[in-house]
Amino acid sequence: MEFPIKELRNNILVNSEGDVWCYYRIAPQDYAYLSENEKVGFQRKLETLLYGSYQAYHLLRITNTKDLDTFKPPMNNKKLLLVAEFVWAKMKEFARSFYQDGVLEEGFYIGVQITPVESTISVIKDILKGAGSLFTKAIPEIDQAVLSMEREVYSFLSKIYKPDRLKQREVGYLTKRNYWKGIRSDFDVEREASTFWCSGQVSLESRYLRVAQDEKEVIHAYFVVSSMEFENNGMNFDYIYATQDLSVPVDLSIRIETMTNEVAQKEAVEKRRSLEGQAMHQAEAEAYVNPDLSKRINQMMDVEDEFRSSKEKPMLKASIVYGVVADTIEEIQIIEKELKERLRGYRIILTRPIADQADLMASFIPGAAPYIAPDYIRVMEPEAISSGVFGATDSIGSHMGFLLGVAGSQGRFVFFDPSQGPKVDPDNPTATSSPSVSITGIPGSGKSVTANLIGIWSAIFFGKSIFTDPKFDRRAWAEELGLFLPPDLRELFMSEVYIRELGKGEDDAGILDPFITQNNPERARMMALEVLSYLLRLGVDDFGYTMLSEACSFTRHIANPTLNSIPTILNNWASWQLNYKQVTPNSDEIQLASILARRISSCKDHAISNIFFANPEDLPVPLRFDYSINVVAVNKLQLPDVNLDRSEYTIGHQLSTVVLMCLTAAVEAFITEYPSEFKFIGNDETWAISSTPQGRRMVDSLQLLGRSMNAAIYPISQKYEHIPNTEVIGAKFAGLARGEEATRIIEYFGLEPSEYLESQIAGFEPGEMLFQDIYERTGTMQVLAIFIELEWALNTSPDRPDLDTYIARQMARMEA
Structure with missing residues (x-):
């Protein structure tokens, strides 16, 4: 097979025919939690692109089985490196008990063919016939013409999606993976950045395409849509999205050419006449006339009628190809059955044309111009393609980090990187906003357990954690927190856990001044x-x-x-x-x-005020956060009820709130002291501080400072309205909520309220969370502690049983 790419500069490539393409990666977005109106809006994104004035498009979805080690956290805390290695090994062991081969992850790419002026096209083709290079200083007018058109495409695409221009190595990866998928599990863009040239043995034997590399052979199978309804079925026609929750990776390539309505009508008539000719020959030979042939003739007649009634609408010629890989023919046949059955529900028929397997494989290569038989090219409206829902996903979480839970109907694993915030500049992939995260939920919903778990894993893998603990829920950590580790690692881990209860002794006098x-x-x-x-x-x-x-x-x-x-x-x-x-x-x-x-x-007549009024004659030793996990609690705080009006606060309520404000100020000072080290800051009962103008200003300042000082602030509260400075919040977690609070949470997540969503949130079990990641993808996840002993230690329920009883109950529940 001749290699199709002749020229390449970052995301712009020229194929052997002289066609110029530019490729982009788009961020997948969640779909399941959108309302009906929002789903229509999602579909219209692609529809808007297809209504553009470009000559051709390439929609590419690749699904990889990522090895679990590609998610491995950075192991930045060298003090707890041995603990981190042990925990990560256990996380992988837990994950592999569900998915033996790794974790499925989709990538979505859009290619757009740009058409320079006619004189430029002829010059490009002349260059390609010789030994010249398109992108050289010798022909700057071509260089600038192509780059200018690419900028126009990027600008247009940015109004619809969140695109990233591909780098040269990514184009190489998308090309080479066609010859390596199923052979090397560690094949990814980071490891294969050197070149896009590739080689391998590709052969058609026993009616299947076989690819051999490194003394290993795998079976490829490519299926093309041979029949589908012309008119889409609205919300039920998400045929692209529907193949993403299969048990195996399924790749998808859709190549699209635009036509004027007049040309489309002509092609539809010619195709209908060709089908009628086939039916006539079968009838004359008194042979059996295939009912599918009659159905296709009727479909083409409907297409002609549709074209005549929509003269202003562009028409598309599209080939839709699905690709799968397996070790054996038997496995391929099982996948084929599952894929065909799934799409049959959408009235889509797949065919595996044996003689065309190599060309269908080439359709997945960026910029390629493979031959696709006319029988497998569908004439469609833009809506018929956009209704397939390209770019939707039910994957949530980070591309690197610790294992936090499972999500979706397929139980996909959610990995979480606490150090990353959402991108703020599409042209600068390293520019991110605050990694701060909000966690809300009524008592017993699992919000504190979620925060505790993130804080503990953050300390082990990333740096330091601080928990402000106004209710002293973590008092038992000194004895219980390390029970999930073997004895040698337990001692190491607990040496890095510091729990300080303020307000009990004279040493605390003025320590929060x-x-x-x-x-x-x-x-x-x-x-x-x-x-x-x-x-x-x-x-x-x-x-x-x-x-x-x-x-x-x-x-x-x-x-x-001092304050005195x-x-x-x-x-x-x-x-x-x-x-x-x-x-x-x-x-x-x-x-x-x-x-x-x-x-x-x-x-100062109240005992608790002793903590923040220091004696100038006897200054206290400042509070330090030198351990990996730091818990600061205050004895006998009198926090007001969350619904109590501030005008009704007693002096005890006020002084307790001041203690939390002073503690927030101490944490802020710590953040500035260690600017390069990642810091998790868990602020329990945030509402007690943020309900006051002064406290809200302090928390806002803390969050803004955190962005520049590598700190993630976690406001933890019962209600959304008590989350300060929501515009700097990245990821969001929300546990059980009812009534108006459930509606507010849905709106806070940027979703459209519905009875379905509200009832789902109102029915959450403990630890079940509505989660929105930094890419604004939303899903329901179950937070998992992985270790039963750790789950028990983080359980603050007053009727919590002893550890042995708890383990016995959990094991019985899992067996059931």
């Missing part, structure tokens, strides 16, 4: 202002807020300031104003300063 936790004095003064203004219920428009702001700024003149310095300044307001601003305040202002000082001092 903003002037103690913050390395930046200016930031410390701002945090002090936020904390005290909340405590005194002062808004930014209050004059007391202005005075408090000045008092905080005066601390720059104190050697070791503020009431001291306010009680001596006249002298501070005179000494540092050269003004004399009036009596009303002095009186107000005194009142503010008394109100701040009165808060």
Whole structure:
């Protein structure tokens, strides 16, 4: 077989016929959770492209069985490297108990043939006849003409999809994989980047195409659509999407040529007459007339009528080819039966033309111009192709990371990379936004378990984790967290787990004072202002807020300031104003300063305030987060009910909220201290902080800082409305929710509310989550801890049984 690619520059290639193609990878999008109207909109994306003015298109879907090690996390935490290796081995062992060969993953590609002006085409073909190169400085006018048209295609495609221009090595990969699929499981674009030239033994024996490489032979089979309904069936005609949940990888190549309506009518008439001629010969010979032939004649008559009634609509000539690979003919026959039965439900008939197998194989090569027999070319409207739903997927998760759960009806594994946020610049693949993630759900929904699990795996594989634990749900981790590991690794792991309960001893006095936790004095003064203004219920428009702001700024003149310095300044307001601003305040202002000082001092009468009011004469040792897993809890917090109005907060509620605000400030300081190391920050009961203007500003600042400091902030709350700064949230998890909250969650995920979705979310089991990844793909997943002992340790239910009983129950449930 002559190699079809003659010239290649990144995503632009020229084939042996002189045709110029440009190829793009498009991000797959979820489809199952769209409403009926949204599904129509999804279909119209491809329809919009096919209504464009381009001469030809190539739609390519490749499905690979990815080896599990291609998902392997980076193992960045060298302290826990042995633990990471053990956990990853167990994750692979668990995954292989479901899928022996790996994980199915689809890739979607679109090729567009661009047509330069006629004079340019002739020059290109003359060059290809000789030994010249298309992309050289000797012919800059061709170079610029082609590049200019490619930019137009990319701009047009960007209005429909999220395209990435292919790199040269990716074109090489798409070419070479046709000769290596099924032979090498580790064959991927990263390993095969050197060249797109390929070789291999391809032969047609025993009615099947055989491909041999590296002393291994596999069987290829290619099926082409020989009959399908011309008019699509709307929502039920997703014939492309329908073949993605089969038990084996199925590739798809659709080559499309555009025609004017007039040309399409002429071709339809010629094809109908050809079919009628075949039927006439059979009748004259008194032979059996194939009913399928009569059906195809009637279909072509319908096509002619459709063309006449839609004169302005472009018509397409399309060949639709499915490709599969297996080790034996018997396996191919099983796959063939499954594939044909699936498509028969869509009234699509597949044929495996034996003599055309090599040409059908070539149809999967970018830029190739293989011969496809006229019987296998369908004349179609754009809607008939777009209704197949090209680019849809039910895969969710990351392309690298730890195993977090399973999703979809086929139980596809979900891998998760906590360090990645969504792309913000399509021209810069490395530019991402914040990796922050929101987790919502009512108590018992599994939101805390999900956050804990992500935090633990993040620490083991990626860097550090910090959990702020206002309810002290993690107090038992010191004894239970490491039980999932063998004894030698358990000791290593637990040496990197630090649990600090604040508020129990004198060593905690002032440890969360903003002037103690913050390395930046200016930031410390701002945090002090936020904390005290909340405590005194002062808004930014209050004059007391202005005075408090000045008092905080005066601390720059104190050697070791603390929050205790503020009431001291306010009680001596006249002298501070005179000494540092050269003004004399009036009596009303002095009186107000005194009142503010008394109100701040009165808060210190409550024991919990001891944590954030440091003694300037006895400064505490700052809180450190030097371990891999850091848990900071506060003893005897009085958190208000989530539905309680702030006007009804007691002083205990306010002081408890201040503790969480100060803890947030301490975490922020830690983030800036380790800018290069990935950090997971789990903020439990986020609503308690973000329900206040001051707290919301602090959490917003934390999230924005996290983006630049390699930190993922995880606000964890019962309700969506308490998630701060949602525009910087990447992935989203939502557990059980009912009523209006379920509707809000659906809208938060960018979906259209429906009774079906609301009832599904209202029926979630513990650990079942609606999950949207950073590519905005949505699906339902079941979070899995992999280790039963870890699942038990993370279970905070008050009626949790002992470990042995829990294991016995789980084993019995799995056997059942």
